Amino acid sequence: MEKMTYRDAGVDIDAGNKSVSLIKDCVRATYRPEVLGDLGGFGGLFALNMKDYEEPVLVSGTDGVGTKLCLAFMLNRHDTIGQDAVAMCVNDILVQGAEPLFFLDYLAVGKLLPQQVAEVVTGVANACRESGCALIGGETAEMAGFYPAGEYDIAGFSVGIVERSKLITSDRVRAGDVLLGLPSSGVHSNGYSLVRKICFECMGFNGGEYVEELGGTLGEELLTPTRLYPRVCLPLIRSFDIHGMVHITGGGFYENIPRALPENMGAEIDASAWEMPAIFRLLQKWGNVDRTEMYRTFNMGIGMVLIVSPGEAERIAARLAEERERVYRIGHVTEGAHEVVVRGGVFDA
Known part of the structure; x- marks a missing residue:
């Protein structure tokens, strides 16, 4: 043999x-x-600086x-x-x-x-x-x-x-706190089962199509990597009183924001406060996706949310403006039901 x-x-x-x-x-x-x-060891070694x-x-x-x-x-x-x-x-x-x-x-x-x-x-x-x-x-x-x-x-x-x-938990969140949104770089890494069904099964695209609204090919847009937020947010965490933070991933606004809120509080979002990236308008139109489904599946252009007091909101916005970082005042914390309400925003018919 x-x-x-x-x-x-x-x-x-x-x-x-x-x-x-x-x-x-x-x-x-x-x-x-x-x-x-x-490289090459059986485990990685890191000497924690205490x-x-x-x-x-x-x-x-x-x-x-x-x-x-x-x-x-x-x-x-x-x-x-x-x-x-x-x-x-x-x-x-x-x-x-x-x-x-x-x-x-x-x-x-x-x-x-x-x-x-x-x-x-x-x-x-x-x-x-x-x-x-x-x-x-x-x-x-x-x-x-x-x-x-x-x-x-x-x-x-x-x-x-x-x-x-x-340590950031929900303990310091108060009704009236402001939600500041930092832009996403696109779809990030969630909702792609729906993205693929819309784009490749329903529309029959192959990813190489140039889409004028996107200023490039569909594939380039959909492969845009998830934005990294540590460089922007760590200085804010060290310098300001951040009551809560939310990474908008799978579950969108409706599932992720409540994770940073006490049980007796919710949030109201003004979707007209930021410009929705074109890719989300196109996905909604091509797939005839319900508005609520869009906001509970995708980040809709907001990848990270800071929950802060109204006074801190102004100071943080000013600091980010100095760094030429975009930030949007997208909503506020409400007292009562532990849920998110999204108002405003416009989809193509």
């Missing part, structure tokens, strides 16, 4: 080694002073990218997906006041293509560097027969730190 190798079973160790060689420089570029060791904290609290989060990956496969573009994986984790821990410290990724592939892996992980590393966190480890698993060749899944895990007195 002819001798068999792991490669005969569909797993190429040499390709894995080549992938590591392609990504090692961009990974090292993310390292903070607290990182110990280098001297700057009286009561440090670690905050962790994990997430994936979801069916947005199907677009990356369809368009054979893999340089943006890594940022999505990072953003979904670091934005989530940020809303509790945490500074992201480090990130680990898990990439599972059907067939290990070193250049494809390098594109994905380079996107992860660039996003980590932008967020100020170190990429201290990861796993690339070649799972022959489990994923079709050329396809993969990616998930991530992030850990951050916050002083206990600065």
